[in-house]
Structure formats: structure tokens, C-alpha cells
Amino acid sequence: MQRPLLFAGAAIVGGLAFSAQAAAAEDISCGLSNGQVASGEPIVLGAIVGKTGPDDFSASAMAADAYFECVNANGGINGRPIRYIIGDDQWNPEVAAQLAAKIVQDENAVAMVGNSSFVECAANAKLYADSNIVAVSGVGVPRECFSASNIAPTNAGPRISSTAAAEFAGEQLGAKNIVCIGPNIPNVGAWSCEGVVKWGEANGVTANTILIDPGSLDATSVVLQAASFGADSVVLGLPKGIMLPILTAAEEQGFDQTMNWLSAASGYDTTVPGTLGAVWEGKFYVNMEFNPLDSEESDNRNWLAVMDKYAEPENPRDTFAQAGYLAARVVTDALLSLDPADINRDSVTAALSRVDNFQSDILCATWYVGAEQPRQNANHTTRMAVTAGDTWKTVTDCRPSEDVELADIIAYEKEAGIAN
Amino acid sequence: MNWLPFVVSGLGIGGAYALAGVGLVLLYRTSGVLNFAFGAVGAFGAFITFASLGFGAPLAVAALAGIGTSILLSCGYGRFIAPTLAYRNTVIRSVGTLGFALILLGVMGLLWGEIPRRLQYPTDKMALSFFGARLTYTRMIALAVAASTVIGLTILIARTRLGLNMRALSDNRDLSALLGIPVLKVELLAWLIIGIFAGVTGLLLANLVGLKAFQLTFLVVPAIAAALLGGMQSLFWTAIAGVGIGITEAFLTAFPLVAPYRSASPFAIALVAVAVTAFLPSLQKRISS
């Protein structure tokens, strides 16, 4: 019942990729783009992703891998190829720490690229700091990914994404009473929903938080609880595997008719509109941390073209993949700025901390690494989309988040003259 | 806060616990094995159904394919693996099914991965409203299946020749064989019934809680709570306990202080029940056997 839709979704994306490639076959851009295969001494980069576990978070590293393959086929880093090691942390911090020891200490990686995990940032932040290595993460989820000097995710994070959804509900849908539902995972759910609650307080909107056990099987009670708060809008900050049963339960209870349903970027997945079905047409809003997946702008088309040529067909072309692609681009640009003979961890870390004006049409605004900053959260300008048939329709332009926690980030941007 | 809607919503998850719990008790009573693979076998069948639907099969055919797969898996284990452990203690026999569950879980992960999926039935869209909460027909079917199987299986075990043989077998395998009970055949029948049951349960759970291999496999853990409350004996009380646990779990949602911990309620209820009953002398004999 859902499989054909799933195929259909893939076919749509695939079709777009084909058209994009047809247009961009000559000017597919990665690294030096000179068509020469790199053959020198490899430069080691690493990634830690949560693949085996409650959800598959490997798309980001798969996209980065495709980009690096493309770079290697196009001159590499001034002749030196990239060796990209991807570890699966199985959603277990202990394994994440072991993998970090392997990649950082044994393999001597010069940077981490495209990490995407629920556990990795917390487990390895100290090791990264001690080893003077920068992690340009693809998808940062828990608070620890946005609170370290040398972890710089390309995504906005669940807090900003949830808050942006609440802002949209308040301003465009006229919400007066919002409930934020997050997982009871420490430093994820409560942190994300706090952004929604604080925004509500500042803007005269009632906002409540429901934290749920991700292992719980009882979604109906959760939506009934949301209804018992008298909510007119619900913001979900959940992995899509937990989010879908809640939407289904909401539909069963008829709340799809009486409440607005919104989600952080975790809900922005090509399979979601089809899985939800026609009932949700135009009713489920998601935040997008990046440009729409089917955007016709040049860098997004380049991403799809790279995926088409260098990734397996089954690797997802989703928002996580966009994040991984961007991370790979940031690091490749930084590596290319260095003398190929003098690429080591210290020089790469220095080069990455000089990134102050990275541009891509996949992003809403300038992306940067805040040199000497205690924390990184460059991406905080996002869009919203709504379900439309088997796909998504963008409904807003780029809009910077009003989350109060961003005060330090905004202050730094002003001081450093970064136009965001 | 009005807690009545939560009671109604608890019927859904309670039905899931009841179905899985009854499945566990049934096999335990007939062959002395606590089947840790019950959830995995059901989930595997549901995945087959899902895949068949993807190939364009009608729902009835796909459902039969799924249940058939569950039967095959269950009988395969019951015929080829279970007899090799037949003379070990119940714990080891049960842990054997855990091995089988892990293999199935790994294969499901390899084949289908952890992408959120859900089986949808036409009955999802139809619902009755009670106390401000709706109960879909699918959930009512789940409850009806639980109720009718409890009745049917209780009769089977208590009143039929096959049931008698099964009980004899679970009490003493050697003596049963001496008495001329076709041991392997009776056991295989028990595994066959469990296979059907796991398949049907898997199809319902894939709708009620989603088609997730890990979650469905380890649904047996809270279901064990229901089975314990039924004393590992009574299908009727296991079903009642399952529904009761589900309602309690949902009901606790209404109390913000304990709501984050509400999914611990199956375990807490089972532990309290065991603590009470284990120290009542009248129940001693049954438990220590």
C-alpha cells in the first residue's frame, strides 16, 4: 500500500535528478572539477553516524561520501585523494566513543565531516577538543552538538526548527495555544520544546510541553493529552519513526480536522506525505532547514547530480543528505585552500575556523565557523513547507529564528560582520 | 482533567498486550517454552504482507502470505530447533527462542531497515466515539480477535484430545511419549497455532503501533507482564491483564507527575502482583513448579 508511493517518491526525485544531470552533465562541480583522478597520498576524513538502531541516520555521510568520490575523480585535493571512513555508532555512546578513538587516534583523520547522530556529540565533544579536530557535522540533534567550539553542524537543530514551526503557527495559522511534543531524551526533547515555550511566553501564546518515551507504543494517549491542554496547534520535535504513529493516532481521533499539526525538520522527508495519505493534504506543516529537495537552484541541482553519479540509487536524497553534502563541500573548500603537502589536523582545523563566508543556495544564509566561539549554530534561518499530494510545497520564504538562545550567536555575527 | 478518553485509548495498546500475552501463555502451556520470538515471527510476517502489497497484491492475499510466513517460521523452529532443546530446562528452551528472535530481527533489519512504515486497513477510517475518544474498527477487531481466541483456545486446551495431549506433553515429555502421544506431531501443532497467532497479531500490531522490527520484537517484554499476571496459566486472565495494563498506562497520561514514566506500568504492575502472590502460600505450588 505504501511501497508504490515510496517508489513513486523515489521516481520523482530520480526524474528530477536526471533532468538536473542532463542540464549539468558538463558542469557537475566538485573540488577542482578537472576530471583527473587523484592518486597521491590519501587525506583521511571521518564520520560517525547512527545507522543501526531506532532510525537510520546514515544519509548525511552517504551524501558526503558521494561528494568526496566526485572530488577524487576530479583532481582530489590538489592531487591527493580523500579517504573517508564512516562509522556506525548504533545509537550507543560507548560505540561512538570507540569509533572516535579509531578514526581520530588510529586513523589520524584531519577532520570529521557529515556526522549525524543522537549520541555522538555528547560522547566525543571532549575528545574532539583535546585532539584539536573540527567536526563539520551534517545533522546535529542533541544540545551538545550546538554547544561545542569545534562541532559545527550545517543544520539548524531541533530547537530552532521546532521554534520556527511554532513561530509559523503563531503568525500564519493564528495559533493561540501550542503544545510541543518531544522525546524524553535528555538534552533533546526538553531543550527543543523550551524554545517553543519561551517564544510563546514572549508572544502571548500559551505553550505546553509533552515529553514522551520514544519506546512507548501508545500514541493515542499522547494526542489526547495534547487535546486536553486545549491546544489548537501541535509542534512535533520527534524522529519520523515516532512522529508518524502520533499523526496516525491524531487522524484516528479526528484531530487532523480540529488542530494544526507542525513538525521540526525531522518530518521533512519525501516519503512522509505519501505515507500520511490524502487526508493530510495541506494540513501537515514542516520546517525545512535547507532549500526544498527539488529546488532548481544550481547548488541543489549539483547535489542531486553528484548523488546520481556517485551514490547508490537506494541512498536517500533527503534533507540529511543535503546536510552531508554541504559539510563535505565546506571541508573540501577548506582543504583546497591549503598547501597539499602541509595538510595535517592543525592546519585543517585552522583552515576550517577561517570559514566565515560559505555560500550555497541550499542554505538560507551565510554559513560560517565562529572562530574562537564557545559554540556554533550558523544555520538558524529556515523555511516552512506543507503536504501537497505526494510531496511538499514550500509556503514561506527564509526567516531567521527568534529563539532567545541565539542571542550570543547573533551578537557574534554582528561583531564579525557576517550578514545573516 | 477528564480521564475517560484515556481509558478508551488504552483499549488499543491493551489489545496489543493482550494478544501478545495470550500468545506467550499458549505456547508456554503447551510446550513449556516462553517464546521470545513471538514478536519477531509476527513482525516478519507483517513485513512480508507489506512487501506483497508493494508488489500489488490484494490485501487478503498479502495478509495470507504474511500469516503463512509466520506459520512457516514458527513451525520451522518448532520442528527443527525446539526438539534439540527439549530435554533442557525451561529457561534454556526459552533462551533458544531468543536466539531465533535475534536472527529474524537481524534479517529484517538487513532486508527492510528501520524506515517508518505502517500497514493500513480499510477499517482504520471507521470509528465509534466513546467519551470524547474514538475507537477505530481496527482496534475493535484487535480486541475481538483477542477475546475470541481466548475463548477458542481455552476450549481447545481444556476440552479436546489435542489440548489434553499438549498439556500432558508440557508436564512430562517422556511419560507422554510412553503413553503413545505422538510427541513431535502434537508439538508441531502447538507451534503451528502459535504461528497463526503470531501472524495475525503481527498484522494488527503493524497497524496499531507501526511496522518496526525492533519494537515489535521486544514487545514481548511488556507482554510478559500480562502473561505473569495470568500466572503463565490462564489465557483469560492474561487477556484481562493485558487490557488492564494498557488502560493503566494510558490513564497515567492524565497525571503529569508520573506521565513520563507511564510506560513502566506493565513492569510495575507485574512486579507488584508477583510480590503479592509469591508470598501467598496458596500460590506457592504453582509458581515453584
Next chain:
Amino acid sequence: MSRAIIREDVIPMPNRYRTLLEIPVAMALVMLVVVSTANAYWISTFTSALALALAARGIGVLYGLLGLVSLCQFALIGIGGWMMLRLSHGTGLPFEINVLIAGVTAAGVGVVWGAPALRLKGLYLALVTLMLAGAYQVVISATGFPDGGAGFLGRADATQRLMLERPVIATSNSSYLVYCAIWATGGFMLAEWLRVTKMGRSWAMIRKDDNTARSVGVNLLTYKIIAFAFAGFLAGVGGALLAGGVGQLDGRAFAASESLFLFALSVVAGVYHWYGALIAGLLLRAVPSLLTDFEINGYVAIIFYGSALMHALITAPRGIAGQISNLIGKIRTIAIPGTGRQAL
């Protein structure tokens, strides 16, 4: 058999104490090889494996010696780890004292959790302990582990998690591995010592039958409590060492299914020998690492565990350690006739 008895009379040190010497020697040899050859990845893998091996030894005592199945030992690792983190962030006590307190705390919880065993045996006990593990999973994933915050729970909810400081004498990865090995050796030796003394004989009686044990004057209550306390202590120390290895713990890593895996793989590894616990630790941590090294999907590890479990149950009731022991026995019988039996 008669020959062995005669030999015991001749040799001044009874043979039953010999394994007590074997343990430190074997552990020292293993550590020497590991520390001199392993890279950072494998050092941290072995550190985790040793921590889990201690907990597995606890299962070995309960199941191998008393015949009691406890399916909540991974939760007890969590109890020990929680206490370790809470004490380290909250007090200035030395690492070793914290490890011991963590062990004692887990021992206390272990006794309370083992209370059903006073009345229950077999599958019932197994299931009740599994319920405990299930309840612990819900609670710990909601509260999380202490990471330097204030209050009883010690949750920082701040921008940066505090990491657990390792002991001053073992801050590097390899020295911490050796440090853990010393604790593990101590734990294994303690377990072995208990096994060969009166305690072990009483436990063996209980394993046989409660009534038999009672009839020869074994105090069931005391000896069962000691067994659960000891198994809990080993798990707690394991949890404390695990926390020191990573620097922090995560609530989601302590699911009830982990307790099931720990028991299952302890059985695969063999519960009747001290090195079975070591093998169990390696199965749990080194096998996935090995698969990662070969870039094999994590689901393959799950399939491997399942097949290993079924294979071990069907063909090797005494586990891998039992097979190794048989092998050693055979070699001895060939090399030194008449001595092979003791290896069993």
C-alpha cells in the same frame, strides 16, 4: 577420580586453589599482548569488554553455581555507573573509593531485586528480573545519567556535559585498560575463591535442590543473598569502570534487551569457567568492533549473536569456555597422562 584424590593428598597446595593463581597469570598475559599490539580503537573496545566481563562473571556465579537466572544484570551495571557518575561529580572522593561504593550500591539493589529468588526459581525468576530490567529502562531513559549538574539526579541540562575524570594513575587509554584489568582480575579471583570455599559448596547444594541444601544445614536466605549481592557488586564495579572508560553514560544504552543479550552471551561464552566471563565481554564488545573494522552492517552482528546463541545451546551446553576447557584437558591427558581431568 581416585587418582586425583590421592594426588591432592600429595601436593601441598590443594588443586582447587590453583585457578586462583591461573587467573592473574592469564590476565597478565592477555593484557601484555593487548597493550603491546592494540590501537586506540581496540584498547577502548577491550576496556568496555572487561567492564562487561565483570558483570558476566556475576551471571556466571548466579547461573553457573546456583542455577538462578537473573535477567537484570545490565540494569545493575547502570546502577553502578549512575552511582559512580553521581559520586564523582558530587564529591571529591578518590576513583577507587567511588568504584567500591558503586559496587556496594549495586550489590544492595541486586539483593533487593534478587528477593523474588527467595521464593521463585527457574523461568519465573528470570521473567521477574526481566520486568525489573524493563522498569529500569523506562526510568533511566527518562532521568538520564548524572553529568555534573546539581540536585539528586545530577542532570546538568547545560551546554556542556561534564566528563568523568579517570583515576590519576590511569589517565591514558592503555593505562586505564590495565587499571580495569586489575579490577577485573580481582573480581574474577574473588568469584573463584568463593567458588572453591564453603560458600561455593553451599551454592552447589542450592543449585541441586533447595530442600537438599536445607537438609544439610545450608541457610538458604543467607547464601542466596550473598550470591545476589556479589553478582550485583561485580556488575556495579563493571558499570563504574564503564563510566570511567567513556567518561559518561547514556540512558538509552541500558534497555531490557541489553540484559537479555548479556545473559544469552554469557551462556554462549560459558558460565562454568572464569574465562567464560572474559569471552562474554569480548563477544559483546569485540565482535561488533571486529565487524565494524570489516565494515559489516550492524544487523549482521545481531544475526551472529542469534546464531551463536542457538548453536551454543544446541551443541555446547558448557559454552565456548567449556569447549576450551575440554581442549586443554585433552592436551594435558596426552602430554601428562593422568592430569587431564583437573582442567574440567
